[in-house]
Amino acid sequence: MNNRYDVVVVGGGPAGLMAAGKAAMDGGKVLLIEKMEKPARKLRITGKGRCNITNLKPLDEFLDEIHPDSHFLRDAFKEFFNTQTVQFFNDRGVKTVVERGQRVFPESGKAREVSDALIRWAKSHGVEIVCYASGYTIAIEEGKVKGINIGLTEGKRSLLHTVECSGVVLATGGKSYPATGSTGDGYALARECGHTIVTPRPSLVGVETDPVLTDAAGLFLKNVNLALVVNERLKAEEFGEMELTPFGLDGPIVVRHSRTIVDAVDKGNRVDLHLDLKPALSEKQLVARIQREIQANPRDALTGIVRKLLPQELVYTLIDSLGLAAQKPARRISSGEIEAMVGWLKKVPFRVTAYRGWDEAIITSGGVSLKEVNPRTMESRIVKGLYFAGELLDLDGSTGGYNLQIAFSTGWLAGKSVAAALQHE
Ligand SMILES: Cc1cc2nc3c(=O)[nH]c(=O)nc-3n(C[C@H](O)[C@H](O)[C@H](O)COP(=O)(O)OP(=O)(O)OC[C@H]3O[C@@H](n4cnc5c(N)ncnc54)[C@H](O)[C@@H]3O)c2cc1C
Missing domain, CATH: 3.50.50.60 (FAD/NAD(P)-binding domain)
Known part of the structure; x- marks a missing residue:
């Protein structure tokens, strides 16, 4: 030099x-x-x-x-x-x-x-x-x-x-x-x-949430929709891919929301994320889809029906979140239970508790x-x-x-x- x-x-x-x-x-x-x-x-x-x-x-x-x-x-x-x-x-x-x-x-x-x-x-x-x-x-x-x-x-x-x-x-x-x-x-x-x-x-960083879907940590989801809600007002929606982590949520559509999330968390605002696992289907279409599965597989247990809708890692997450009986025969699933399943599939709620740190932020x-x-x-x-x-x-x-x-x-x-x-x- x-x-x-x-x-x-x-x-x-x-x-x-x-x-x-x-x-x-x-x-x-x-x-x-x-x-x-x-x-x-x-x-x-x-x-x-x-x-x-x-x-x-x-x-x-x-x-x-x-x-x-x-x-x-x-x-x-x-x-x-x-x-x-x-x-x-x-x-x-x-x-x-x-x-x-x-x-x-x-x-x-x-x-x-x-x-x-x-x-x-x-x-x-x-x-x-x-x-x-x-x-x-x-x-x-x-x-x-x-x-x-x-x-x-x-x-x-x-x-x-x-x-x-x-x-x-x-x-x-x-x-x-x-x-x-x-x-x-x-x-x-x-x-x-x-x-x-x-x-x-x-920024461009994952978030910690309540709940954490521990059983499904590491699962990558495709073609899902994630709505960002700050102080109970819808701020933005992103469609695409995301990951369930041992702390909360990460991946492309999560980090695309992260700029707004970080600002809102820093200001002490309430931040929620609502995950739609079936964005291509309306609630009505999803009810019809579940009814079709039940009619076609009346002897299956509830787990079998849910498995037709979700990856294995999420089957018990849905069942436990809604307090359903896993082994209940499909033909005995009530319309109220179908509605509850549809409600969950269309809106899995997460409360953001924190964002991840410098070691994981992309920028x-x-x-x-x-x-x-x-x-x-x-x-x-x-x-x-x-x-x-x-x-x-x-x-x-x-x-x-x-x-x-x-x-x-x-x-x-x-x-x-x-x-x-x-x-x-
Ligand atoms: C995991 C990851 C994946 C990414 N993927 C993409 C992608 O695919 N596409 C995209 O567009 N962006 C991506 N980014 C973002 C992108 O890498 C950064 O925005 C970009 O590297 C910024 O370039 P920069 O030169 O400003 O800084 P940096 O790349 O951070 O480089 C700064 C350099 O300065 C050096 N330095 C720091 N202090 C001093 C000092 N005092 N004296 C001498 N040297 C010093 C550092 O050692 C470093 O080498 C990614 C980031 C991460 C972390």
Whole structure:
């Protein structure tokens, strides 16, 4: 590591690698510091190891999936959006496929291919990547970046190294999955530079509930509907897949509700989730369906009838929840009991007692306040030469490839802007 660079990028995730590569491509002498043993640890585990790179929805629909102020991203998306992301990786030998919901994955199904391509690209433009190196403090003089103090770990030794530079890009990510290196360091760095941090909260996260369907823990449910009710008012509904866990509920449709749930729980509101296990059938149709099963199998026990409607793991959950007699012959099931079964199948009630923590949250909502960052450049409005990219910013997307696109787009724009600023020095 030298003592002087044009630009130092802090954090080797997708945002930092993109920023560093673009700044170097545009002529900057760039150092990227990563505090872990290698860059892009989180990127390697994205999409259950398959990496949902982006989403091909048109701009307006894409923006609908991002909070709290997706318009902040319009300029970044003008520079580098979803089709550019796909082209970028295709050009670097990563073939891609488009799956349900316009989600893009590498054809190989290997997230590693994506991280390797990004690292190779950044290096090919001359980015120097140093690992076990943490950004500690940013040196500022007269409102301008002058350098950065870096903590280097060499075996058991820790050294402090000062680097002069005129641009710093902070891309340290959020606080979720801290074992990957995203421990929230960037909030303290940004705060020291005068920035406001919107309180970071876990997002895209599972919930703890009462009751917990313990017998069915681990069961994945498909084609179900989950209604979110806050203070007894319906807030939203999601259709799709979810998982019953030893603590409560998780999986795609649960985490899609989680932003609202986390806010409501933090405010002390009552939060309920109502699970419809048979959304394709009305109550009337479901009554008729159960009556048909009873007529066709009059000698079966109640368990046999319920089994025709539900996975085995949920059979006794329904029977016990309603206090029914498991061995009752089908022909003796009363219309009241049929109605009760239908009621449960259409609305399994869960009270949310808590949300899960940073170790399980897919992303962080909150972060560096957007009001203090110029959306045209990603530069700080407080300190000249300081730029932000990725999840560190107060932006978060839904599941479906939106968060990586935020990282790629803001990283690209920060890299382009910091390099352009060098020309004017
Ligand atoms: C399990 C999981 C699956 C996911 N799957 C998807 C998916 O399929 N699609 C999608 O769009 N999004 C997905 N995401 C979200 C996505 O991974 C993140 O939004 C994205 O990685 C954010 O990129 P980033 O570069 O801003 O931050 P990060 O990827 O968090 O990278 C930040 C880097 O900075 C380093 N760092 C931190 N502090 C310092 C410091 N002081 N000095 C030096 N380095 C530092 C960290 O070690 C880390 O390498 C997933 C997240 C998780 C946890």
